[in-house]
Amino acid sequence: MPYNYCFYIHHHGAGHLMRAVAIANKMPEHQITFIGSDLMRHANAIPDYVDCIHLPMDTPTKQDSYAKSESKSFLHYTPLNVHGLLERNGLMIDFFRRNPQTIIIVDVSSEVTLLARLCGIPSVVIRQHGNRTDPAHALAYESADLIIAPFSQEMDTPVNHPFWNKTLYAGGFSRYTDCKATLDWEAKDIGILIGEGGSPINSSFVHHLRKELPKEVKLHVVGKVEPSTSSLDNQTHVFYHGRVDNPQEALRTCSRVICNAGHNTIMELADLRKKIICIPAERPFNEQTDKAFQLERLGCAVTVLEQHMYTVDWNACLNYADCIDLDRLQKLTSSNAISNIKKGLESLSEKHFVHSTDKVTSYEQYS
Structure with missing residues (x-):
């Protein structure tokens, strides 16, 4: 050409x-x-x-x-x-x-x-x-x-x-669009996916979430975050996968994923058929907040604002996420x-x- x-x-x-x-x-x-x-x-x-x-x-x-x-x-x-x-x-x-x-x-x-x-x-x-x-x-x-x-x-x-x-x-x-995942009915764990553009999701939040959820619930953390020294005594069923090139395997047993509202993240999770709870990160022009609003308006995600991440009832949020229609979520990608x-x-x-x-x-x- x-x-x-x-x-x-x-x-x-x-x-x-x-x-x-x-x-x-x-x-x-x-x-x-x-x-x-x-x-x-x-x-x-x-x-x-x-x-x-x-x-x-x-x-x-x-x-x-x-x-x-x-x-x-x-x-x-x-x-x-x-x-x-x-x-x-x-x-x-x-x-x-x-x-x-x-x-x-x-x-x-x-x-x-x-x-x-x-x-x-x-x-x-x-x-x-x-x-x-x-x-x-x-x-x-x-x-x-x-x-x-x-x-x-x-x-x-x-x-x-x-x-x-x-x-x-x-x-x-997303990279998963042409091979959209099938729903795994056995997937019950919670994923925490941290992008690379800056995120309020950190070890303190993981520590907080671990205290809020039942002990038998397993948390899979994907991204650049390490357990803080103060929270090492509260890491039961918390698995840190670190940065991975392909998060699909790390999130395999997760039905719901807590993440920011970065575009690539949202589209990948939609193709992986994960129910999304998004915490929009601060970005210029309110990019992620706007996207989170659109997702919630369409019934494709539950949104928790950053200022509420330590006060919201996370058990209720995850229950709301269970009600997301996966067919509607899958229409986010084509x-x-x-x-x-x-x-x-x-x-x-x-x-x-x-x-x-x-x-x-x-x-x-x-x-």
Whole structure:
């Protein structure tokens, strides 16, 4: 193919990269590039046919002695005199110069979307939940040729998203979508799944939950958390699995899972047919809180706000979770989601590149 699909992947958490990997796995016939600051952390998951461009971080270092932060309404991150920021923008522009026939899929950054547009590179923005009506998002959404929502339209609120009319609601997906798990009626344990983007779920909470639940209930903790020294005397039937590449086996005996409301986490648990109790973590634009609200509205999860995690009746919450309709939960994802995204991207490439000669001629008549 003469054109390139370039995925800009934000380094916060693991969900952005895993989403790009899932899409790339369905497009092996295309030329695909990943570009981001922390790609090596999940290098084993990136397909061999994907080229990677590693960007420096855009945060000040000790060498940036003149660095300072300035707030602007039309951008989210606007530091001055940061060498890493200048270097990463230069690397992206160099890539665009070498690969002018590129579609960039931005997951996520308003600044990268606008940089690509200023370079004349067609852009696609991955839509996230949350209140994103601020000027920076509005500029990015307006400049994008296509907005892709990796969830169904019923999980969105158009009033909070003025560009919904140019959004492709592809449906949700995860690495487990094409092999959705069957319901294990013997699964009675409780899972605690901690993502990598920052979470209020920690050893103190595990200790609290252990005290609240009957002693015979087994807890399986997946993620970066270790038992605190003060809680070692209260670890009966608590199993710490640590970080795992594939949480499916660690959660095999769990029917209900307590987690944050990160997109990738929710979609994976839906495909694994786990009943979800989510504690939305603090994120910019209230992303996880909005997603948790949508999930609860659809009857797909029980939500506990962070400020209530030590006061809520957890036995009652888990009983509520038992009432979640698994068929409704499973509709959060679709086996056609990535195919829908692939078609959208290929259609955009055809629009911009397949008939590019005719378009140049039509522009010349106005010069």
